Amino acid sequence: MGTAWTVFVAVLLNSVALSQSLLVSPTDTLVRLDGELTESVWQRAAVAGQFTQNFPNDTLPASNRTEVRLTYDQNNLYVGVVCFDQNRNKRFVASSLRRDWEWDLNDNFTLYIDPFGDRTNGFTFNVTPLGVEREGQLFNGERVATEWDNKWRSFVKVYPDRWQAELMIPFKSIRYRQNSTWFLMNFARHDLKNNQRTSWRRVPIAYRISALAFADTVRFSTPLPRVGTNISLIPYVSGRIDDNRGEGGAYKPGSNAGFDAKVAVTPALNLDLTVNPDFSQVEVDQQVTNLDRFEIFFPERRQFFLENNDLFANLGFEQSRPFFSRRIGIGRDTSTGVTVQNPILYGLRLSGKVDKNWRIGLLNTQTARQSSRGISPQNYTVGVVQRQVLGRSNLVGFFINRDAASVTPGLSRYTRIGGVEFNLLTADNRWAGKVWGHKAFQEGQAVNTTQDAAHGLLLTYTSRNLMLEWSHEYIGARYNINDVGYVARRGQWGFFPKGGYTFYSRQQGGLVSHGPGFETRFYRDLTGRLLDRELNLFYSFALRNTTEFGGGFYSYYTYLFSAFDPTNLDGKALPAGTDYRIKGGFWFLNTDRRKLLTLQVEGWTGGYFNGTNFNIAPTLNYRFQPYGSFGITAEHNNIRLPAPYSSASFWLVGPRLDLTFSRRVFLTTFAQFNNQTNNTLLNTRLQWRYAPVSDLFVVYQENYIPGSFQSKNRTLVLKLSYWLNL
16 A cells, blocks of 8 residues: 555656746856857756657657756847757758758757747747758647748757757747746657657647647746847848740840838837838749649748738638738739739738737738739738637637729729638647638629628547548628639538548557548539539558558549630530539558658549549659758649540659758759640749848749740849848
8 A cells, every 4th residue: 555655646746747837047157059058057957858759659758868958148048959869870861951941851859939828829949950940930829830030040069879959049039028937838859760759748649749739838037038129121132134035025134122121019019011022032833734623722932921921811711711912913914914913012011919818910012003014003901800719719800901093904993801700729729610701892892791701610629539620611602802812612602521530559560550531522502503522532551660651532523614624725625514423543652751762652543524534743852961852743644535525645744953052052943844834944043041031042934835945934033132130
C-alpha cells in the first residue's frame, strides 16, 4: 500500500510540475548571438524540456532530447535552443538555404507565440541546423502564413552530438498588449531525418503541431517593455524593358519608384501604406491544363495584400469568397476585350488587435485611369470587425465596396457586399466550423432578399482516429460579385460532406497509419434539379520512412446547363441539356522525402464526359543539398471522345532549377511547355538579400511559340528595395 501511495504521489507531483508555467527572467548581461549559449544567463534560465512526440506516436517521449531557454532585455526576446542528436551518421535534411522554406521538408526548431492568449492568432519563428530562417503569422488557431516578413536574427552552431541555436526577436517585430507579463507559447522540433515531430507541450497526432489550443503559459518576471516609436519605411526603385514586337507591339523601356510604410499605431495595431507599388518580383502564376468549366482560381502572391490576410481572405468559403484581392489591379481593355494589368496608385491597410477580444481590418486601394484602354479608376474598400466569443470562437462583421469614378462597359458603377459570420473553435480543437450570410448590392439592380444573397455552413469533428465534415452553401442567382470577389457558381445549392478514419500502428515497423476516406460534392439548382455529383472513395497508407501512397474510386454525374467543349480548344461542344455518368479510378505515391531523389506522382483514368481520359502528373526532384534542387513537373491528359467531338493529347512540362548560393543570394529558373495554350514560358528570378528584408531583384521572363521558339514577348526587370527603421 505504501509503495502504491508513493507511486501515486510521484505521478501527481510530476503532473503538477508539467502543468506549471515557464518563468522567464531578464538578462543582466549582453547576449551575443554566436550559438554557443555560454553567457551566465543561459546557465540560470529555466529549461523547457521533456518533449513529447506528435508523430509518429503521440504517447512516447522524443527520441532526441531538446532543451529551450528564454530571456529578454529592453529591446529583444532571446531564445536559446539545444537539439541533441544521437544519429549524426545521418545527414540533416534541408531543402536549400532559401528563407521561408517548407516546414515539412526540413529539420528545424520552431517557436510558436500567442501574445494575447486567445489561442487563435500569433507568430512563429523557425530555424534549421544550417541557420536558415523562416517566420510567419498564425491564424485560425493553427494555420501559418509564411508571407509575413519582419526583422529578427539567429545564429546556429553544430557540434558532434547536437546543434544549438540562439534567436533574437525584437519586441518591435511582434504585436502584444502593453505591460504584458505572460505569453502563450509552444516549442516544436521537426527531426525529419528520424521522421519525428515533437513539442514541449503535447499535441495529439490528429492535429497540426502548430495548434495554439495546446500552448502553455510562459511568464515574465517583470512586465515587458513598452515598445517606442515603431515606423518602417521600405522605398524601392525599378526599371524595366518590355519587348512585345513578336505580337505586333512595341519595344518599351520604363522606370518606377514608390514605397511601403509600416507604422505601429499601438503595440498590437499596425498601419501599412503603399504608394505606387510594384509587384514585378512576384513569381508568375504557373500554367495549368484547363479542363474546367469554371474560372480557375489563382492565389494572391503580392506582399501588400498578405499580412493579416486571414481577416480579409477567409470570408465565406474558398469557392465563394466575397473579397478576392487579385481582382484589384486588373481591368478590361475595351478596344481588345483582353484583361490587362491596371496600376495601383496607393493602398492602405489598418489591421491587428485592439485588445484581447477585438480585432479589426480596414483596407483601401485606388487604381489608375487608362483612358486609351477605356479603363476607369476603381476604389476598393474593405472593413472587417472580429470579436472573440465563447473562448476561441469569434463573430465577424464586414462590408466591401467597389466604386468606379465613371461607367465602364460591362461593369456596374459599384458593387457592395455586407455580411456576418460566426467561426467556431473549441478549446480541445475537436470541433471547428463556421456559419455565414452575405448580401450583395449593385447599381441598377433592385434588392431581392434571396437572389442577391449567399450563405453557408461548415462543421468539422476531429478526434484521434475519426474526421467528419459537413458543409453546404447557397448562392443566389443574382449574387454577382466577381468584380470584387470569387464565386464559381451562382443560382445553386452545394453540399460537400467528407470524412475519414485513421488506424495507427502499435508496432515499430514500417507502417505508421492507414485508413479509408470519402469526399462528395453535390450541386443542385434552385428548383432542386441535380447538376453535379462527385463521389470519391479512397484508402491511403503512411510509412515510417515518410513514404505515402493510396488509391480510390470515383463516380461522377454532370448535367451541362450550357454547351461545353471538354478539351477547351473551341472544338465541337457537347450540347446544353445533356448529362453524363462516369466512373474510374485514381492513385498517388509520394516517396521518402528525406532522400536526395524524390518522386511525387498522381493520376486517374476512366470516364470523362462522353469519352475517357488518362491523366498522370509526376514530379521528379533531385536535391543537391544544401544549395538547391532541380525538378521536372509534368502533366499528361489523353482525352478520347467519339466523333464528331475532338480528342486531344495535352502535355504540360516544366523543369525548374532552384539555386541558393548562400543565405542571401537565390536564383530560381523555370520553364513550362503547354501545348493546350501553344505557349512556352521562361521565367528567371535572381534575388540578393543584401540587408535584412532589403533586396535586389533581377527578373527575366519570355513567352515563346513552341517548336520554332519564336519570341512572343519578353520582359527584363531590375528592382531595389531597402527596409529602413525610423
